[in-house]
Amino acid sequence: MIFKQLFEPESSTYTYLLSCPDTGVTALIDPVIETVDRDLQVLQEMGLRPDFAIETHIHADHITGGLMLRARTGCKLAGPALDALPCRDISLREGEPMRIGNLVLNPLFTPGHTDAHHAYLLDHAGLPMLFSGDALLIEACGRTDFQSGDAETLYHSIHEKFFVLPNETLVYPAHDYEDRQITTIGQEKLRNPRLGKGRSLEEFVEIMDSMDLPYPKKIEWALPGNEGCGSCPDNLPADKERLCELDRQG
Numbered sequence: 001m002i003f004k005q006l007f008e009p010e011s012s013t014y015t016y017l018l019s020c021p022d023t024g025v026t027a028l029i030d031p032v033i034e035t036v037d038r039d040l041q042v043l044q045e046m047g048l049r050p051d052f053a054i055e056t057h058i059h060a061d062h063i064t065g066g067l068m069l070r071a072r073t074g075c076k077l078a079g080p081a082l083d084a085l086p087c088r089d090i091s092l093r094e095g096e097p098m099r100i101g102n103l104v105l106n107p108l109f110t111p112g113h114t115d116a117h118h119a120y121l122l123d124h125a126g127l128p129m130l131f132s133g134d135a136l137l138i139e140a141c142g143r144t145d146f147q148s149g150d151a152e153t154l155y156h157s158i159h160e161k162f163f164v165l166p167n168e169t170l171v172y173p174a175h176d177y178e179d180r181q182i183t184t185i186g187q188e189k190l191r192n193p194r195l196g197k198g199r200s201l202e203e204f205v206e207i208m209d210s211m212d213l214p215y216p217k218k219i220e221w222a223l224p225g226n227e228g229c230g231s232c233p234d235n236l237p238a239d240k241e242r243l244c245e246l247d248r249q250g
Contacts, residue, residue: 001103001124002046005172005181006039008032011062011218012177015039016131018122019048020101027052027078027100029120029131030174031065033230033243039065040072052090052100055079056133056174057117058226060147060219063243067230077229080107082116087229092118108161110135112154113142119161128169130185136162137173138183139192144208146216147223151208155201163189 002019011032017039019026026048031039043049050073053066057080066077067087078098081091092098094109098120106121113134120131134142136158144151162171167186190196194207216222221240224233232244 001122002026002048003124004042004046006035006042008035008062010034012175013059013062014172014174014176014181015065016172017042017048018100018103018105019046020103023101024048025051025099025101025103027054027105028065028069029054030056030059030133031069033063033065033068036065036068036072039069049073050075052076052078052098054092054098054105054120055083055226056119056131057114058083058085058147058223059134060216060222060226061175062218063222063225063232063240064230067228068244070229080109080116080118082109085227085229087231094118110154110157110161111148112144112151112157113147113149115148115150115153117142117157121165128165130162130165130169130171131174132162132171133174136171136188136192136195138171138176138178138180139188141192141194143211143213145211145213146219151205152201154208155195155204158195163195 004017006015013032015031016029031053053069069075076089078090081093092107094107098105108119110117110119119133122129165185169185171183221233221235
């Protein structure tokens with residue numbers, strides 16, 4: 001497998017490049033509009049073109065690069081069927097694997113951060129790799145206080161879909177805010193301050209309910225943009241207008 005982890009610093013978002021070496025079929029998981037040019041340059045240098053742009057959920061902290069990638073490359077847009085976005089080409093559901101050439105990506109329905117959130121599990125030569133989206137982060141988890149979030153639901157998603165995986169499962173989150181890149185299921189079961197060491201559901205809900213996090217600063221324009229698969233809403237800040245020139249022209 002050809003694999004690359006890419007980072008967008010403004011929203012601290014990781015984008016993941018997966019490519020099948022046998023077929024050249026390539027996917028980007030959770031692309032960001034600010035880094036579409038960077039991602040396409042990386043792909044070009046590797047002799048690849050994107051076939052799919054895959055979302056874990058409808059993001060509130062950045063606009064996806066999906067629509068821009070499709071406009072510039074013809075790739076197909078994929079994401080959770082439960083989002084019911086007509087702008088996507090492929091609807092993903094747990095129990096229905098997605099093929100990226102000879103790679104098999106298994107969607108896992110993991111609500112709690114959002115009500116339609118999906119993670120993706122890939123078995124690479126016997127080593128499981130989990131692209132956990134915003135559900136499970138490195139020694140943290142996604143917030144549950146907006147956008148159909150629910151702490152109890154997230155707790156069950158993590159315990160029933162993630163913590164049942166082998167301890168050596170590599171976990172690649174959609175974000176990290178402390179310059180970390182990777183964790184494992186075993187490490188999160190031991191060290192995660194919200195979930196580790198057998199924390200109970202009641203303890204987790206209390207932790208999440210007391211976090212008092214600031215309202216996401218981009219949500220008012222990121223959500224409508226992502227409901228359009230990366231379109232440019234009318235309330236987009238002036239300093240972001242340049243990102244959507246192609247979208248407005250096409």
